[in-house]
Amino acid sequence: MSNRLARETERIAKKVYQPTGMNPTYSYVLMAIDEQKSILLHDLADLMDYSPSTMSRFVDRLVEKGYVERTYHWRQVTLRLTSDGQNMVKVAYQCLAKMDEITCGVFGDEQARDAVVRNLKTWTTKIENRTAKKTEKF
Numbered sequence: 001m002s003n004r005l006a007r008e009t010e011r012i013a014k015k016v017y018q019p020t021g022m023n024p025t026y027s028y029v030l031m032a033i034d035e036q037k038s039i040l041l042h043d044l045a046d047l048m049d050y051s052p053s054t055m056s057r058f059v060d061r062l063v064e065k066g067y068v069e070r071t072y073h074w075r076q077v078t079l080r081l082t083s084d085g086q087n088m089v090k091v092a093y094q095c096l097a098k099m100d101e102i103t104c105g106v107f108g109d110e111q112a113r114d115a116v117v118r119n120l121k122t123w124t125t126k127i128e129n130r131t132a133k134k135t136e137k138f
Helices: 002-016 024-036 041-048 052-064 083-107 110-132
Strands: 067-074 076-081
Touching: 002 024, 002 083, 024 041, 024 052, 024 076, 024 083, 041 052, 041 076, 052 067, 052 076, 076 110, 083 110
Parallel strands: none
Antiparallel strands: 067 076
16 A cells, blocks of 8 residues: 555656656755755765665766766765756755645645654654564564
């Protein structure tokens, strides 16, 4: 059932984020960088719960599009939005507002939607913690 919810949510997000011309994930990356103003690639990967190599691929694409600037300092990679990225992130935030409106409509209101999200996060964390304990059996 959670896979079905994820698929349907992703289907809606793809439609809502069409004005960006990108998969919604790229918009989420742009928004995360915008919120931090400057962030290390590794920290961004942790923040968004992706492996550094996966995040690096997302960032590569955003650099190609001219939305993100990478600066190398020894083994650290710092990310910032370019001026084009700052313009695109405004579009992404508009899409996010539309997505928020749609999801609140589906769940009835913001509180109901947020309760569903909180429960899913809690359940996921419990499952992750349980499977991380090698001695515990299901």
